[in-house]
Amino acid sequence: MPTQLGSLTSHVASKALRGFSRRNPQVELEIRVVPWSIAWREILTALKRGEPPDVLQVGTTWMGTLTHLGFLDEVPGWVEERPCLAPWLDEAVQCKGARHGVPWVAECSGLIAREDMLASCHAQPEELASWDGFLALCHRIAEGARRDAIDPLRPLPVGITCRPEPVTLHNLASWLWAGGWDLGQLLNGSSPILAHESARPGFEILSSLLKVNRTDNDMGAIQPYRLSQDFYEEGRFVFLIGHSWRIVKGLLDPKTAKDQRWPITYLPIPAGPAGSVQRGGGSALVVPRRSQNSDAAWTLVRHMISDEFMAEWTQASGDLPAHECAFWDDEERRKALAPLLAGIRSARIYPAHPMWVTIESILGKGLSDILWSILAGESIDARTQELARSVDSELHALLKMGWDLENGR
């Protein structure tokens, strides 16, 4: 299980699984927590060695590869009883009409904002709704920001990291999409991908955000975990581009709400030329084809999407259930989470390509190179295009090597 709970995951999961253990005393449970950043490698290594755990939590974007390689069991009909929150959650776990995983938790990217600062900046809803308005607001915030030290009362506008990692793509894909970049379509052809003209508006807004933030190399290289700490604990920024689990956790857990240094809220990514697009994601639960205990494994999966489990899990983790369930029946809660729920329902996901993990790694590094070139003051016209073309040539070389995708006989 890779989760944002870190070292607490095992403890929380064990607690939430007590009911399952009571009802299934013959099943011995061992939980292994793996950080997200190494989970893919660990999971694939275990599957390749033929020694995987009986149940795995996997990122929805990994499903394409895992099903293509034939590692996953088909989901028996009795496991899921309720529909998913959004069609993309179903699509993410299906391959050629067969269902190979059960959507477990769902999320969508957005802006996490400090409400106290929004109020003190007199931020208007229309400012937060569009790129131009948002940029103007960021300029206003930047004028009063303190730069020589972290000052929660005079924060910087936005926390953006430019590291050469997939997380950079995860955080910034929505901005590129809102600018009109349609990755899914572009990946299918031999035409430019990142160098496609539709990516340019996205680069321009990101460039403007880096400039208004006066992001330097130190800030660009900051680790995502540290960036979150800077936002949540130190108050270094007004906005963080990321996910909403802290907001959900704060809503459900009075202790977390009390510990929060300032109120935070979720906002959709401001609309660009192609509207406002949130990136959808989440986790699915899967059972490897070579599991020796598949019946017990699927029984566990069924339990992990039950109201009983999700009530505890969501409260402790802030992860939102991917299915319609008792959690969403609570009117007051549904109202409070309405923007998030709407974001999840309308979210766009990455293309379900069997080589997606490699593609996202190339795009993550490429995007980072482009952002660093912007930090270095290089021109979008020349240098960004050159870097984007280099990313494209790497992507096309990769796609050309996907000879086993639809080719076997």
Added chain:
Amino acid sequence: MKRLSKVDLGRIGTDAALRLCVPDTSYRIFQAAGHAILKGMAGAVEQVRIYLKNAEDVLCEEALVDRQGGMEGSDLIPLYQLNQDLVGKHLVWQHTLGAQYEVLVPLVAQGELVGLVALVSFQSFPDPVLERLSQFAQGLVVGVVLVLRSREAERSESLLRAATTTARALQSASGAEALLGNFAVMAVEEMGFDRATFLVLAEDGATVRKAICARAGSGLIELSTIPELPDLEKAVDDHLPGLWIPMRVGSRLLGALFVDNLYSVEPLPDDAVQVLSDLSGQAALALENSRLIERLREAALRDDLTGLYRPNYFNERASEELANCLRRGDSTGLLMLDLDRFKEINDTWGHPVGDQVLVRVAERMRTCLRVGDIACRKGGDEFIILVPGLNAERGRRLAERLLEDVWSHPVELSGGRAIRISLSVGVALFPDHGDNWMDFWQHADDALYQAKTAGRGRYSLWNEGVSDAIVPAVKG
């Protein structure tokens, strides 16, 4: 922090090192070591992270331990991102992280940086404590070096096992195809690559004849669209984890193996690539031998003059086919062919021309038959063909086609003369015309006799009479 001034830091390092001296090399022992450090530091430290340096000069976090528990590490710090006094002079370095203080303690063995411990606290570490942290590092590094050596030994052992298994699989393979298949599967299953793709070259050393691909989780597949053979001197894009390994015998290129981790995005392990490169030489040699044996075997099965099968092999295949035919519940045809007036050709034009005629007939037979039909030179000017799935109607059509095709492709002689060739053909069907090999054979032979006696240049389906003449009589 005051308490830390009185603690024996060297002892904490040694205690933690002892947690690493166990028969396990996973992150769990680093978690145990981290807990020992956290406990030993008497509440002054909030978080402990332990890193080991890899071959690419990146510090990889093994474990993270805090007051809430522990987990496998995931952080990666390239050395160039670190304070250079720490990297170059191996000095302990303290800096702030927001409201916290972080101390990075280098772990050094024989003058080389092998790892790092990060200690996070809400209080600043005073200089005397920072100075004594080198004692802590000296204790801990003993355990770290032991783990590094054990991991190296594990890796070597696993590679050796993989190499042995692969070499054994190469020896046990019968046939070139099986050999390549085994090699590809071993590269995936034993060496842990995501995919292994073989491009097998034709005799010209340039055209890709066949491509097979083994991939993790899905076994071996033959690729229907054959990839292009790239310039093997040029590496794959540096950023992609894939490598072409040419398979040569001497200077001849027999094929190429492409191993990659394009699904997992893991870097290719240098040692496994080296083992595979070494084994690919053996595989190329085994492939060459296997092809040679196949060629010899093929030569032993075929008639020297016409290239059609010899009777012994034909009989073996025929009995297999009859058994298959009974299992399938359909029919099989046997065609017996005899050249009309072949003796006259030999007597008139000489045996070399007679041989040309036989070669021409064999060539035309191959043109008229499908893959899976078995043609044989029985002896002299007699031929037999076994045609799986043949029924009466198709039998008639095939016999007619053979007669017409052979007739319309005369053997050209010097001086503008040509010898047109006429055949007689007898056809029998299994099991309708005989449910055992002897009867089946005899009835095809009887049908041939009927065609011959009816005037040649025609065919006969057993028990159904003789056709009209399909071709005119033999003309000089």
